[in-house]
Structures are given as C-alpha cells and as structure tokens.
Amino acid sequence: MAWDYKVIDGSEEKTDLGFRDEPALNHKRTRILDACKRRDIDDLQALAISRGGFLTDAIRCQAWPILLGVHVDQRGEQDGISDSWTTLKKHRDEGQVKLDVNRSFVYYPNDDTQAQLDEKKSQLSDLITEVLRRQPYLCYFQGYHDICQVFLLVLPPATRAAAVARLSALRIRDFMLPSLNPSVAQLRLIPDILRAADPTLYAHVSRTEPFFALPDTLTMFAHNVRRYSDIARLFDALLAREQAFTLYVFAQIVLRRRDELFLQDEPDMLHFTLSKLPQDLDLDALIVNTAALFERFPPESLRSWRSVSSSSTLKTVRDVSACAAQTLEDGHRFFEKHHRELIWAQRRDKVLRTAWANRALILAVVVGAGAVYFRKAPIWSNLAWSVPDHYF
Template sequence: MDSPPADIESLALGDAKKNLHHIRYLCSRGLNGHAQRKRIWPLVLGLTERDLERDRRLLETESAKLDQFMREEEKGRSAGMKNRGRLNTPSRIVFDQDDLSMSFINVLDGKGDPEEKDEEEEGERKKLPVKDWNLIICDVNRSMWMFIQDEELTNRRRELCYMLGSLFRASKDEPGPQLHYYQGLHDIASILLLTCGKDLGFSILRRLSRSYLQDKMGSSIDYVTEELDLLWHLVKIANPRLFRFVQSTRLIPYVALPWTLTWFSHNVPDLNSAATFFDLFLSSHPLMPIYASASLMLYMSSHGLYNVRGDFTDVHDFISRFSSTHVVPYQKLLKDAVLLFDKYPPQKLLLSNAKLSGYLTIQRYPYPWVPPNEYHITPQERRDATPTHLKVGLIAAGTIAAVATLTLLVTLKKSDGV
C-alpha cells in the first residue's frame, strides 16, 4: 500500500476520537513501521489508556501463574514424572503447519476429531492452566522462526505462551460466548507481539477476540465454513472464468483457510509485509480478509494457475505453494482487495449468505469504536473524507510529479532531435 501522509501523526496527537474516521482510512493504506503501528493500532481499535492498563495488569498476573505452572512442569519432568506436555489435546480445527487446509478437511470428515479421551488423559488435561495449553505450546514451539532467531526467539516464544494462555484464562470470567483456541491464532498473536510488544499486543489480541475473531474462536467451525463459501461467491462474480476453472477441478475453498485464519501471517515471509495486512484488516470490515483472499486468487489466475494440468491435488498444491514459488506483490494485492471491496461491498455480498450475517462478528459491525457511517461509505465518500490539508498535499505532490515527468519527456525529445 502507499505510505500514508505523515499527517496521520498530527491527527493522532490531536482529537483522535474526532479524527478517527480519517485515521482509520489512512491506516488502511499502510503505516510506516512498527513505531507508528504502536501508536495507531490502539486508536483504530478504540483502546483507551484505561483499557491498556487493565490488560497490562491482567497479563502480569496471569503470566506469573503460567510461569509457575511451567516451572513445576519442568521439575516434574526432571524427577521422571509423566510429561503432560505430550498429551494429545488438539483444538477444534486441526491442521499440519505445512498444509493447513488439507488437515482441516480431515476434521470435517471426522478424521482426527479428538472426542475419545481415556480417563487418565482427561484427568491430566484438567490440571492444565487452559483447555488447549498443550496445543498452544506445540504451536508456539514452531512459530516466529521466519522473523527472529536464537535467544530472542526463545524469549519471544515464552511471551507468546503467556499472551495466549492469559487470553483464555481471562475469557472464562468474561460475559459472552466461551472462547476456544484454534491453530493459526498463534500466527496472528505472533505479529502483534513482534510489532507492538507483549503488553500492547495482548490488549489488541483481547480486542480482536471479542470482535473480528470472535466467531473463529467459537465452539464450532460453522462460521469459518460459511466465510469460505462467501469467498467462492466473490470469486464467481468477480471472475467467472476463474470460478469455472476451480469448479472443473473440484477445488474447494478450504485452500484459503491459512489466509483467513491467520490473516495471511502464516504465508507472508517478512514481518513488515505481514503487518501491512494487519494495517488494512484492523481498520476495515471484518470480511476484508475474504476480499484479500479473492485478490490473491485473481492474481494467481494470471500467473500460471490456468496452466496447471491435473486434478484437485495438483491445483491445491500450486495454490498452497504459490507464495514460496513466486514473488508476490503483496502491496498490489491489498490495493486490489480494496477495489473489490468497493465494487462488491459486504452489504451486497452478504445477500448471497444470510446465515453469515447472523454471526456476532458481522452482526455487531460497526463495532462501538468504529465511526457509524464507515460500513456504508462509498469510494467517493472515502476520498472526500480526507482532510482538506491532506488533499492539498496530495494534489501538490501529484502536480510536482507531473511537471517532472513532462520536463523529462521534453528533454528526451530534444535529445532525439540532436
């Protein structure tokens, strides 16, 4: 995305509540580095100083309890006791880190669904600090290696355990539906941790768990499947040829599961690019990851997807490995996602799936901190919402660029004449 004007800082330092509409718009275009994200992300999510202080104390308290549990576990292993950390306690959505979507399909088919527990294992599980603690530990132990290494990686992984464990320990006493861990949540939490630090990252994660991610963290996978079905509908109306192709290969939308569950953080190889996805998602409609997924599918359609010959497995393999075999212009994909959003807005797209509109993630949007007219804003209104002094700066920059280009063309023409 294009870098937003530096004036976003002055807007944030001024009356942030009054300027929130402009701040969210500029954030969606991409921010300049982690320092700016630490200032802007809390604003676009409506987090107050009081919220941040409350969450900091909560994380400190729960982290101490989790640290004590982990130390006792270490002593137990040293003394030859049974390693509770090896218990098989998968979440509702189980997938292998190298092929997330295929294992998700196995869960839908009933394979690997962890309903049968013997009494001994169930008794051991009740001693864990949170229900899916072992799965969290397993996921964290293979996280963030693309971004950091060595001792920093060890320390950050411990902080990530504390963030996730504290989130679910605290949620037990909160009003509303019970939250459940899913594999892929640790990827989102990793980006928040590495970008904002553990305290602010934890506050943002708590906010997301009761808004953008709430139904993904529900007791069933229904919201996830409905959301992915909506992706296929978007592909169908945006590019009928692509939809016919995926239908002919019997490809199912679960191929996009790693993108939507992790907000692309599982697939994007560098931290800043991953954070840029978050710039857009945190300041947009909760269905924006679906538009980004469709944008990526459309990009693949013009970069080799139609040349794949074979069955479902071959097409799925091409898509799942695309980000590692191609240089993907993520900035362009996000721009195209916004264009898709403008052309096929959620209120129209959701007409094809009334059931999805009933989930809390969608039903409660715009969330209390979101400007009430943002959901219905048109592309022209969004451009008009840019403060006048920013418009002047953008127009001036465009004029300067145009003059420079014209001067260059005149110079080249004279050179040709010589």
C-alpha cells in the same frame, strides 16, 4: 526514494516504502500521528489502505490499539486489566498452545540468538495464555499463535494482551468457537466474490472446495507471509477494515493469479496451487485493488451472505468504529448466541440424518397412518357411499 528503518529487538530492517521523496513520507507520517491523536478511525482507515500503511512499528503502536478500541491510561495500563492472570484457572487448550509456541518465529526475526528466540517464545506463551485464561469461553485454534506473534513483535507489553483480547473476542471470534462451521461459512463467500468479479475464473476454480483459503483467512495471512515488514503492512489494512476484508484480499490474490491457475487442469493440483500463497506480492497494489473489489461487490451482494449468522464477526464488525466501542462482554454475548445456533443446527442435522437413514420405515408409517385416517374420515365415507354400484 525514501527508506524507513524498522527496529526489531535490536536488528534493523530497511524497507522501501515507495515514496518519491522525504517530504511526502514526512507528510504521511504527520497525518497518521494527527489521526492517532484525535483517535479518528475514519482517517486511519484511509491511511492504512494508502501506500505504506502506517509506515513504522512506532506508529503502529499508536494506531493498532485505536482501531481495536484499546484505551491506555497515563500509567500505561489498559482498561480492565489489573489482577494477575497467573492465578486464574488454567485453560483447557494450554497444552496445544505450548506445542504451537515451540514452532513459532520460523521466518522472523532473522538475527536473534537462540536465547533471544527462547525469550520471545516465553513471552508469546504468556500472551496467549493470559488472553485465554481471562476469556475461558474462547477455543484456541492452530494458527492463533501466528497472529499473536505479530502483535508481540509490534506492540509494547502494556497493550499486547488488551489488543489481542479484543481482536479475539470481537474480530476473529468465529474461529474460536468449538465448531469449524462458522469458518467454513466464511470461506463460502470467496467463490461468490470470484463469481461476481470473473465468472470464467470462478467456473475453473470451483472444481475444488474453498478449503484452500483456510490457513490464510484463519490466521490473517500470518501463517504463510514470510517477511515481517509484509505481514505488519498487511495487518494495517486488515485491522482498519471490517472482518470480511480478509476474504476479499484472498479473492483478489486469486484474481491476480488468473493465468497461472488456468494452467492447472487437475482439481488436486489446482487446490495445491491455491493453497500456496505467492511470496512476491505487491502489497500496496493488492490492498488498493482489494478495497476497489470490496466496493464493487460488497458482502451483502453475495449469495452466501444470507447464510452467515447474525452473530458472526462478519456481521457484527461491519463498522470498525462501532466495533472499537464494543466491549469484551459484547463479544462474549455474541459468542454464546452463535454457539447456541450451532448446537441447534447440529441437533437439526442429526434428526435429518436419522430420518433419512430410516426413510423407508417412516414412509411406511406415514402411508399406513394416512390410509387409516382417510378410511375413518367422514369425507371418505361419504365418497364411498356415493359411488354407483356398478363400480364395485
């Protein structure tokens, strides 16, 4: 069995990668590095799904930026990031960022001193603030810091901000709109996946709304996964696949808990159980099975897919290579289009609610107007004159 030693700011974490021998581990490492050198996203996608993912943080530092479309020049500087973000206008959500950062790094790293943790929190605050100030249209959401802390621990300072900026604008943009509706629209796909894969389990689980999946899908599982090696491994797969893959991961977890879930009869207890992510996940098996589930029931085969906005990241990130070629301006454009759709939908819903509340009055007006029209219409007059006298 081959072992890999991760170095996390001076602390070592030994991780069983599941390889039978050292040559197999070295072969995969060579394949990943070669794919990174060629910036071959197709190969990286396959390697991310296979056992061990990208293996180490040293390799992730090369693979993740490629999957996200980050380009770094020979000086180690990322494209388009040259001016100081500290002089930019403050983002409206910086107060909430500060509160959440103070609650970060709960589960990992485990061996840091308080001074080291405070330094990481300061770096995390700067990372989030920089991304938000450079893209002020984005709305911060609680749990965003969970995602960003993983990037902070994995990536070097030279690529962190660019990677998180592209992730935010192009991959998790739906969650950074001013409305929760796009996030809810994504959740509606999970019951559809369950219906297709296991109708009996779907009927049981559908007694509760799919809001139980929100913390995990919103944060790419970073909020509830407690082991650093696990969340880094899971991020390999999530970054290598289209955005909808996260929903399939959650659906596959539900499918694996089938027997446990049938023990819960009350909707409240069912919701509670579903909202608690198991900590004994076999991630390699989970990821491989999720990929198979995705192939069997692709997003376009799901009933709720047609209700998803064309500006949603679920539809603008169908091809990871194409997404890596998109620009931050593309993300902004998709954001504005989606935002306009949300505003129009809110106005439509408000009109419908008003109409429903005044339905009796509206009906009376319509009936009255109709009566006046038909009484004055020529066809009504001709019909009245043609009726025999004995009918009056």
